[in-house]
Amino acid sequence: MKRHSMSSLGVIPAIASDIRVEKLEHRTTPKIPFPHKHDFYQLVVILSGSGWHEVDFTRHTVSKNQIYIIKPGQVHGWKLAKNTRGYVIEYTDASFPKNMTLENHITRRSRALPDMMKLGKSKLVNGKFFELMEEEFRHSQIHSQSILQNYLSILVLDLLRLSKAKEADNHEQEDLIMAFTDLLEEHFREEHSLAFYAQELKISAKALSAKIQRVLGKPAKEVIQERCFLEAKRLLSYSTLSVSEIGYELGFDDPNYFSRFLKQNLKVSAQQFRQRALKKN
Amino acid sequence: MKRHSMSSLGVIPAIASDIRVEKLEHRTTPKIPFPHKHDFYQLVVILSGSGWHEVDFTRHTVSKNQIYIIKPGQVHGWKLAKNTRGYVIEYTDASFPKNMTLENHITRRSRALPDMMKLGKSKLVNGKFFELMEEEFRHSQIHSQSILQNYLSILVLDLLRLSKAKEADNHEQEDLIMAFTDLLEEHFREEHSLAFYAQELKISAKALSAKIQRVLGKPAKEVIQERCFLEAKRLLSYSTLSVSEIGYELGFDDPNYFSRFLKQNLKVSAQQFRQRALKKN
Known part of the structure; x- marks a missing residue:
């Protein structure tokens, strides 16, 4: 990564309030050069492949069954081998209805997650979970955004369990x-x-x-x-x-x-x- | 089905407010004899097999990739071949938080569905959707009921689309x-x-x-x-x-x-x- 002046360190703005799900192979080259930051959440699911991914000064070795959770404002960059496969999921606070119950404040819960997690112990990685999610986004129709909200809630709740993030009882x-x-x-x-x-x-x-x-x-x-x-x-x-x-x-x-x-x-x-x-x- | 006096026509009460997901093979013999009715919603997913299923005077021939949507109060009974495979999903109005947005009033939306639908056109039937749902129920842990609410919402919204049920614009x-x-x-x-x-x-x-x-x-x-x-x-x-x-x-x-x-x-x-x-x- 090259050093950038603050003004040239790009901030990619969110695209409306949609939840977006794309195959990683369509996204290996970023829309603006690395390092950059977003004002949205980005989950990068690695199903297979190699390379590195640096999030806020920690460089992680990319390998299969990982998920990177990049929160708004975090600086990141990656270099991925061409055969790397996975998914990129993007969302914002505005992707969920404001009046959802606490149980469902998915963006708040996303912030409680570490920058990288191993998916090995999640059943989602073996099922067709991400495939179903991506297909729902690609063939978008009536109820698609509601359905994607539900898929994303499942994913974040499952990650929360995996991370054993200390959750206050109260x-x-x-x-x-x-x-x-x-x-x-x-x-x-x-x-x-x-x-x-x-x-x-x-x-x-x-x-x-x-x-x-x-x-x-x-x-x-x-x-x-x-x-x-x-x-x-x-x-x-x-x-x-x-x-x-x-x-x-x-x-x-x-x-x-x-x-x-x-x-x-x-x-x-x-x-x-x-x-x-x-x-x- | 034998004729029953009204008092012996069993009404199976809901078990708490949990969403329950079980393999059909564990449920081919009903807990109380057919015909009976419930005070909860029951979705019967047929992935393979044969037999018949009668819901409110309409006898359906059971075959692969069907879903039966039995609403509270409906009288039903079935006879299924031993090799029939699928899932039984049960829930009540109390399975969802009261303050969910209209978009998510899943029980109300369930009532708008027909008694039987063909799943062939749903991508859920090819994915591991029902398997993931059943596993979530079987290995119940923290957040499981929230996750099941989300899975069930996806299923009902997908069925609504498939049924092309006329939805009021307003x-x-x-x-x-x-x-x-x-x-x-x-x-x-x-x-x-x-x-x-x-x-x-x-x-x-x-x-x-x-x-x-x-x-x-x-x-x-x-x-x-x-x-x-x-x-x-x-x-x-x-x-x-x-x-x-x-x-x-x-x-x-x-x-x-x-x-x-x-x-x-x-x-x-x-x-x-x-x-x-x-x-x-």
Whole structure:
């Protein structure tokens, strides 16, 4: 992957609110060059083949029976062998009716999934599940989008089970954590204090902190810092912004403090990290 | 089928609100003797085999790639060859969350389906669709009931397309007709006048009549009479009630009027119809 200026790092917009299902062989060359990010969810199902797929600084070796779950805003790129077979499934928050029950908030549940999962233990991979889904999309007719919503719900629920993602027993609690991560996604560039998020969520900082620790298994402060750090790595790797510009972009007004923050997390200097990313790509 | 007194004509109650999916080979002998009726929906998928299946006085020859859709209250019975393979799917109104969108009112949509359909044109029959569904039920775990709701929604929506059931363009209108048929199912024994149903639905009799004619393609009076007539046939065939007792049961206070009603619709006398039903069973 080449380094791109931030403005040239393409963002592919969603196409309406349709759920799209296509064979991977029609999509091995991206519509805009890698690396890029989308404002939609993209599931890449690998049934056979080889290559690599990099999602947010982690390069995965592509092999059969994998699924990649790329969430809006994640930077990714891949290189796949020509004989790679599978499916690409794309959707957005708008692909589901707003008034669906919590059980069916499929996009929220998608966000809880890891970037890559092995499908080996899912019965879907042996059945004709993906084939049925793709055929439904290709021969689109009345009720097709409803049917695709149902197929996608099955897939995401099955993946959730496979991932053994810790699900809060209490739906209200799960809702709160979802609301927090939504809010963080929107504001991490300018708001680093838990107090801000607690106020927005109309809950005490202490209560929010306790719930985040219980559900996500780490302190709230760490969750906020991790989000900033991920974005810093993206900008170091794929943009031409200077370190202090990046710090400013991420709400660190003191360049020295930002440098220390980076060094502590990167383990190497910002310059060294950039060099390595450039070489790797 | 033997003739049964009304009290011995078993009604199998639903088992909780679960969606159940079982292989037909485990169910060829009914839990209570045929003929019987249920208070749940039952889909009988025939993938291969032979025999007959009678639903409300229509005997169908069983052959591969058929689906039977038995709605609550319908009387049915079957005799299947030992090598018959397929699936039995059972569900109730309570199997789906109450606040689902109209698009997903799967039980209402089930009621719009004919008693028997040929699956040949559905891609579901060639895929492993039913196998996946049965496996999900057999290895029940977290999210299984949500996943089964989604599979069942796909199946019913696909059947609706296949049946080319006339669907009202206007959802409000469809809602009204559904509300009317629900109400009729509950009250046809005591209320035969359109005025009663119009009042309950808070609409003028004239407007209700026009909408029924437009959507169902026949006058409201005929729809009400057909429902009474179906029940009369069930009671003549499967119960030991006398003709006037049946008339009374169905809200006909004047036995002579009921006799004329029967004769006009049966084309033969009530006695002759009973004899034939007995012989046939």
